[in-house]
Amino acid sequence: MASQVKRRYDASARRQAAQANRRAILDAARELFSTHGYAATTMSDIAERAGVALDTVYAAVGRKPAVFLELVETALSGTDQIVPARQREYVRAIRAEPDSKHKLEIYARAIGDIHGRLAPLLRVAQTATHPEVREVWQNIARRRAANMRELAQELAATGQLRPELGLDEITDIIWATNSPEFYCLLVEDRGWSPERFTTWLADTWHRLLLA
Known part of the structure; x- marks a missing residue:
């Protein structure tokens, strides 16, 4: 024993x-x-x-590409471990929330937190000439686009979005404005605070998407 x-x-x-x-x-x-x-x-x-x-x-x-990928994945999850998108707490909260306005507010707060961690890695990717780094970043962008289509479907299912918007346009609007590149332009280059960015992002999505 x-x-x-x-x-x-x-x-x-x-x-x-x-x-x-x-x-x-x-x-x-x-x-x-x-x-x-x-x-x-x-x-x-x-x-x-x-x-x-x-x-x-x-x-x-x-190897070094795997180290960079781990850094990106843990920045996305906000933990020491890789967490699939559907298992992250904010994704579960978005799915449980019936109101599109509140769904978008939850996601805007999550994006502010994520990009605070991800922004330094974007700068690494932008200055790296190694194809494996570009591949990691491109794969993350493609995966983000697929996740945004799922979010667009959830938002559309509430019946609270502008009726003239199709799924492709909803997906593209969220995908473009939630990118780490967009965050860096406003927070790092233009000096916005992360809190101002988060508030602005939620308000922008409300204006662009909600009926």
């Missing part, structure tokens, strides 16, 4: 250590990519900054 308890304890301790290493690796990579750029940051740099062996970086996350 004692040996079983010890094995469970050892397994739990190993999991906690692995999670701590992964968190340290991602924190180190985020800082180095943001300050030095993707190309100038080596896997050895990440390992040194994280305080782990190089082999640990490969085992915990993977």
Whole structure:
């Protein structure tokens, strides 16, 4: 019995250590990519900054493109783990909310939070010449477009949107205005506060979409 308890304890301790290493690796990579750029940051740099062996970086996350992808995914989820879109708390809240106005307000708040985390990674992607980084960003954009079509369908089903708007147009409006590029233009380039952006985004969607 004692040996079983010890094995469970050892397994739990190993999991906690692995999670701590992964968190340290991602924190180190985020800082180095943001300050030095993707190309100038080596896997050895990440390992040194994280305080782990190089082999640990490969085992915990993977090669450099995988590290960048993990950073994007965790920025989207707002947690240390990758969370599929449908399982995120704000998505569940949007689906549970019957009113389109409130659905859009929930989503605008979520976008403000997400892009606060994602904006530094956009700058990394914009300055990186590596095709694997562009591919990660393009895949995220395509996935976002597919998710926006699902949101457009949910909004249209309430019967509260402008009747002349089709699903494609609703999808495109939300997809364009919820992009990290759009956030960076107003918050980073024009000096808006994140709170002002969130309020403006919800109001803009109300004006453009609601009947």
